[in-house]
Amino acid sequence: MINLTINGFEVEVEQGATILQAAEKIGIKIPTFCYDDRFKPHGSCRICVVEVEGARSLMTACCIPATDGMIVQTESEAVVEARREILDLILANHPLDCLTCEKAGRCTLQDLCYQYDIEETSYDGARKSYEKDVSNEFYTADQTKCILCGKCVYMCSQVQNTDALCFVDRGFETHVGTPFEQGISESTCVSCGNCVSVCPVGALMPKRREKYRYWEVDKVQTTCSYCGVGCQMELLVKDNKIMEVLPVTGHCNEGLLCVKGRFSFDFVSHSDRLQKPLIRKNGELTEASWDEAYNLITSKIKEIKESDGPDAVAGFSSARGLTEDNYLMTKMMRAAIGTNNVDHCARL
Template sequence: MITLKINGFDVEVKEGATIYHAASSIGVKIPTLCYDERLKPHGSCRICVVEVEGARSLMASCSTPAANGMVVHTESEAVVTARKELLDLILANHPLDCLTCEKAGRCTLQDLCYQYDIEESTFDGKRKSYEKDASNEFYTADQTKCILCGKCVYVCSQVQNTDAICFVDRGFETHIGTPFDMGLSESTCVSCGNCVAVCPVGALMPKRKEKFRYWEVEKVKTTCSYCGVGCQMELLVKDGKVVEVEPVKGHSNDGLLCVKGRFSYDFVNHPSRLKKPLVRKNGVLEEVTWDEAYETIVDKIKEIKAADGPDAIAAFSSARGLTEENYLMTKMMRAVIGTNNVDHCARL
């Protein structure tokens, strides 16, 4: 363990921890645009700079290891001035369309500009402009709004292991793109949307079927129903309707989702979706209570088992259920009913 001082408070952390981790351990929030705990620290945005007494310059807290006896200031005059200049430079090449931007209310750049009183850039010159890439079926990429933080690139390569996007060109022409700039539809992108989830600005946005602002929605935490992994996610609900899905950093998925969990939620709102059990009575399917449905199932199983034996009954379980649920199905069939007639769809 090592001990350092942050904003006048003594902090004890394990050796190897960064200044950012040390500050977070005592509730000191250091702003950042590029940091993600799942990624290797790369310090590209520099917003997280702090002042370390005795250092020649300001240090990027997300990539600088804490040292024993270090004295750190996270909001000194030099730090605040540097952050304001960095935000000023970012805005020099970023459209000020917050009134119509879909990311409004959940844009980290917008929040930081508000925090540090940056209304517009003091720099004047050529601005980058790109055509919006809408070739992907589920999300759009607007490089004009990109701040080159690199989070999308690194989550795609280091976490998702797809390597569909990368930094293209150098200098003023640097942008996020696919090989030969052929568009997302021609890349190795699997449409998982994890790049969309980490983007701090409006450069990557899901293709919405409903218009809404993020402050209008209610969040409902749930488990994805598409397979048995148990990925955690939040449903964004407006007026009783699911309008978007966001990943949650649960134990099984660590903030990641696949294309189904992230974008395929329309079935929830589909008018043909069955919401109550149906039992056929006199040749017609009728809605019944769950208790009546269960009673019908139990009665039919007992009737068939008594007439033709347990092997006349079979069970077919689903990959959309949890592993534990599928195990319980086999247990019930073998131990309760007395048959090994159990199968599984194995995939969706």
């Protein structure tokens, strides 16, 4: 363990921890664009610079290891001035369309410009402009808004291991694209949307069914129902309707979702979705109460078991059910009914 001082507060951390991790331990927030603890820190955005006593220049908190006796200032005059200059440079090549940008209210760049009083850029010159890529079914890529933090690239290569995104060209022409610039639809993208989830600005955005602002929605944490893994996610709900799904860091998914969990939520409010059980009466399916449906199921199972034995009954469970529910299904078939005729759709 080592001891250091941040903004006058002493903190003890394990050797190898970064300045950023040490600050997080005592609740001191250092702004970041490119940092994510799921992949290797690379310090490309420089917004996390801090002042270290005795150092010749400002240091990036996300990738500089803390040392014993280190004295750090995270909001000194030099640090604030550097962050203002970095934001000024970013805005020099970023469209100022916050009024109509769908990311407004959840944009890190917008929040930091507000925090450090940056209203517009002081630089004048040519801005990069790219055609929006809408070829993916679930999200759009607008590189005109990209700030080159690299989060999407590293998420795709180091965490998702898909390598669908990469940096293209050099210098002023650098931008995020796909290998050989073939477009997202022709790349190895699996539409997981994890790049969309980590993008701090509006460069990667889900295709919206309806218009909404992030401050209009209620957040409801739940468990994804598409399989039994138990991925945690957050539903953004407006007027009792799901607008968007965001991943939550849980033990199962560590802030990741697949294409189903991230984008396929329309079934919840779909007009064809069954809301009540259906029982066939006189050759036609009619709505019934749950008690009526359960009574019919149990009576039929008992009838078949008594006339033809327990092995005349078979159970088939769903991968969309919880692991615990599927376990109870096997217990019911084997213990209550007395048969081993039980299977699961995920095995097929």
